[in-house]
Amino acid sequence: MKERIVSVDIFRGATILLMVLVNTPGTWTNVFAPFRHAQWHGYTPTDLVFPFFLFIVGTSIVFSYKNKSVNSATYKKIGVRTLKLIGLGLFLGAFLISFPFIKEWSEIRFPGVLQRIGVVFFFTSVLFINCNWKTLLGITITFLVGYWLLMTLVPVEGVASTLERAPNNLANWIDVKVFGSHNYKPDYDPEGLLSTIPSIASSLLGVFTGLVLLSKQEKKATILMGIGGSLLIVGHLWDIVFPINKALWTSSFVLVTAGWANLILALIYYITDIKKIQFGSIFKYTGANAIIVYFLSSFIAKIMGQIQVGDTSLHGWLFQKIYVNNVISMETSSLLYALTVVAFYALLAYVLYKKKIFIKV
Template sequence: MNIQNRIVSVDIFRGLTIVLMILVNNPGTWSHVYAPFLHAPWHGYTPTDLVFPFFLFIVGCSIVFAYQHKPVDATTYKKIAIRALKLIGLGLFLGAFTIHFPFFKDFENIRFPGVLQRIGVVFFFASILFINFNWKTLVGICAFLLIGYWLLMGFVPVNGMAPTFERAPNNLANYLDVLVFGTHSYKADYDPEGLLSTLPSIASALLGIFTGLILRSKRAKKEILLIGMGFLMLVVGYVWGLFFPINKALWSSSFVMVTAGWANIILGLIYYFSDVKGIKFGSIFKYAGANAIVLYFLSSFISKIMGLVKVDGDTSLKGWLFNTVYVQDFLAMETSSLLYGLSLVSIYVFLGYILYRKNIFIKV
């Protein structure tokens, strides 16, 4: 895609999200991380918990720009399916890869769900829904997914026990993850990118689609509508949270509304300053956002290698680099850990800048 055809505010938002994804996934040490850069233990949310739903939201927004005028035919379906399979394949590769021959973990130790897998699945279903239904029908589907998920989680007994939203065997989402994935999950008792919670994650992308439709429309004062929608979603999400707690691991319906609310507010502000007022800012995020998936995959893959390669007994290359360069007597360990992550982010932002300036946009 030509640089002039990029949507600046969408690229900035996407880039901000991918930069934060890289940052929160790459502290110098997980033993010393400032609280805002950690996920909430279970219920509630931190700034870090906003990052992944923001990305699914902007995936939905981007679907509008990519497929609004595409014909609904076999070619379009094929393109959607191929892209989804690429994302899922990259995610499975990351989960299975090891540096030792034959370079893949034993089958029973491979995690099936994951971040890229969820992006692929959500992209597939959100795209198919978008090209086949008008926005009013999509609103109904979105409501059905969120309300239906709440009813399943809150009212369906599990193994004869009353359902719960806690991390327990009678949590329906956790129960299904253990039943379906077994040892192929993130944890023995649940997976944050699990099977049932994929349903509300599709709703996160659908809410992004609605925002994309607004951005593509000819209506005036789009930023006011986006920000107003955002505050309304926050109210709905917090009220819903009284009955279905805000929870990233479960991707609860209240969590979907709250995160989409913040996404609309932030994107609305970026749109106002960058597209309405024409103020040039956030270029580093724009560069990263133009090749977001590529940068995320590279950061995850290289960080995994650095964690697996041993340079001094049981010390990994990452651990050696962190302890040698970043751990200093005059710095708190949390600060050293954050500086390590920021250093990695700067490398990938610079790579994004090079790709952007060379007009290279790699579509995965």
């Protein structure tokens, strides 16, 4: 597009900075409730962040591949980017700062955020370049309904399946059987294998939003508001029988998070692309190097967590020395630390953008 849709860039960048914010508190033991994930069923604002990014991945795929031919060159481009994302994720999961610089094999986590982004990007891209919107809609519905039926009707080793965190939860059971000790937790992984199916649907819903933005429809913001509101209603109704759950990435969770994504994107689109009001430039700068900002934030946080300073880590030492005092609460101190980290990466994104450095993964 000769004229970029500014709201998409802003949404992408804001989502990345929110991911940095919720992933780097001063201390995990003192975090305000909205910045925590739900214990199991239900959702908090923090639970919206990752599905928002998968949603905008789908929207961006529409812009990137709308004119691409279905040939080996296109598949190669998709495949290479997928492998890069998965490789970066595996690197984060295995990295140590000390020799031999890689964790013991049994301690390496195989699933992860970047790995899921890579897999979702691959399937969404391939489906988009090969299917029309009606077929994509059918696939999305099949993924969501099929996952619901699998999770609620398929028994686990002869025991009726449950949606609780238990051995007879199908998604958890598959992750343990396939990945063994290479999971986030001994009994499950929030970026697990089976739950990747509905996460692809999160991205496909973003594709439909991209198609609306590229269409010649008038009142696009109104259309997105209608889509968002409808998804929210259906998602919350589905919650009655298939609870909203990020760890399981339930179908109701997919619809509710995509609903909020459409509503927020519609608002930003109205402000920036319709009313032409200058807004959120720093988010636009971050969105231009979204993956590298997320990777660096995770990588540097990992390093700071491994460097020992006395009886704590460099991360803990900085937090205690600079942010902890007797005037404000520990939760506020923890949030201020996270905001400082966000400000650093926003500044880095600004410098990269102004120097026209765009690191594509």
